[in-house]
Amino acid sequence: MGGLRTVTVLEHEVIPVFEGGHLPGISEEAPRWLSEAEAQALLRLNDLRRGFCQRLSGGIKLAQHCGIVRLPTCVVEVLPKVGMADARTTDELERSRGALLAMLHSARQVAITKVGTAPQQAVRAPLLDIFIEAFLHCALDQARRGLISRYVAHANDLPVIKGRFQAHGHARRNLARPHMLHCEYDEFTADNAYNRSVRATLDACRTWIINGNTQRLWFEAHARYASISSVRMSAKDVESLPRDRTTHRYDPLLTWCELILAMASPGMSAGTTLAPGLLFDMNKLFEAHVAKYEEDSAEPDCIIHTQGPPLHLAVRGSTNVFLLKPDITVWRTDKDGANLNIQRVVDAKWKLLNPATPDFGVNEADVYQILAYATRYGCKTLELAYPMLDSIAEKNLPTFELLTEGQSTNEKTVVTVKMIPLWNIDLHNSNN
Structure with missing residues (x-):
């Protein structure tokens, strides 16, 4: 992948497509464009990631998946949209990259350390460099602790x-x-399949590194694994390795091996494999991030449930219908840890709000959905969680009191809009 240009875009952005590979008057170094062949390769990803992108007049519009797509002639870096403005701001790419890394780490999708906190520290390196650096730190950490034998x-x-x-x-x-x-x-x-997967990943990503500091890290990691046999391994080979309590500490490292080796697929380099390797659905990622945020801020006598407990909203005859699975429910517990009563229902929404409108840009369908949760779970405290934007003060967030005929003041059902920080994880000190 060394020498391939990087196309950095934001989710929901349109990437221009030029028939001849570039638009007359725009230099080859222009960061955001795709050739027709690259556009077709990107569209084929919809076979595996439904709705990943769509063809519009003059370009390709992306959806809510962020991460890296490796094409035969370029690397497409897709970052989350975290700014209110339609046009990019000066530092938006750095902030977006930092937000994605912090959410990935807090949601336990991958282990990312030594990057720093954003937006206080701008994350200017491309995602691919950061991912490789995170993998190298994981590999070095395990080598210092002793390789699994x-x-x-x-x-x-x-x-x-x-x-x-x-x-x-x-x-x-x-x-x-x-x-x-x-x-x-x-x-x-120590020359076993676990460490051979690390050595195979080191060999695969060697030519992708551009940054000098990352290259030095690679040579240090390679020296630590020099006694391990160099064999060709795929992401599926790593995925099939047995996991138990004795290999638990290798889990973050093996996850990185799977992700990076997926991008090193020989079929993919030839343009025949569709697997994107490093893409994350922002709806699911933000939901996991909110769940971690709720766990960290929960009171001692509370317990957090994700995706449930699932209940049906209605019955038709003897058949249950309309299954409900709230993103997050918060329950009060007794001294033995058993659920006593539901305290809150939290629904995570990876959407941007609009403070200029009376409803704050909250989607009606989202309110109807959370009302169904309130009815079935018997909960009157409902929260819609959105990503935090610097331009919106937390004190200005709205609370909607639902109008119900004949309901007393004490029985009011309240929907509160809350904003979740995207940079609340200190990557230097987090041990998650």
Whole structure:
């Protein structure tokens, strides 16, 4: 991937497509354009990521997936939209990149450290460089703690018996070497599939690195894994590795191996594989980020449920219909930890608000949805959680009191709009 240009765009943005590869009057170095072949390759991703992008007159419009798409001739970096203005602001790309990294880390999608907090520290490096640096830090951290060792089966000709002597193999291989014995034995070694997956990932990403500091990190990590056999591995090979309590500390590192090796697929480099490798649905990512935020701020006698508990809204005859699964529910618990009663229902919405309108830009359908939760779960405190914008003061956020005929003041159902910080995780100090 070294030498490929990087096209950096925001979600829901339109990328111009030029038939000849560039628009007359615009230099080849212009950051935002796609050739027709690149546009077609991007559109084919819809087969795996439904609604990822669509063709419009003059360009490709992206949806809510953010991350990296590797095309044969370029790398498309898609960042979340975190600003109110229609046009990009000066530092929006850096802030967007920082917000995505913080959410990925807090939602436990990937382990990202040593990057710093945003927006206080701008994140100017492309996502690919940051992801590789995060992988290298994970690899070095595990190497310092000691590489995982496993018993690995070996078959070899030895001067003395080790393990099990194999007579048939000995007869085939050592008729002319009577002093050698063919043996099969198990050796406890760090040269196993877990560490080979790390070595394979190091080999795959070597040519992608541009930043000098990251290159130095790569050489340090490579030296730590130099004794590990260099074998070709795919993301599926890493995914199929057995996981248990003894390999738990390797989980973040193996996740990085899967993601990076998916982008190193030989089929993908030839343009035949559609797997994008490093794309994240912002709706699901923000929901996980809000859940982590609620966990961190919950009172000691509260417990957080995500995606439930699922309940049906209605019945038709003897059949339950209209399954409800709230994003987040907060429950009061007793001293034994059992659920006592529901305190709040929180619905996460990866959308931008509009303070200039009476309803603050809250979508009617979102209110109807959360009202269904209130009816079925018997909860009168409802919250719609949106990403925080600097231009909106928290004290100005609206609270909607729902109008219900004959309902007393104490029984009012209230929908509160709340904003969730996108940069509330300190990546230097977080141990999640």
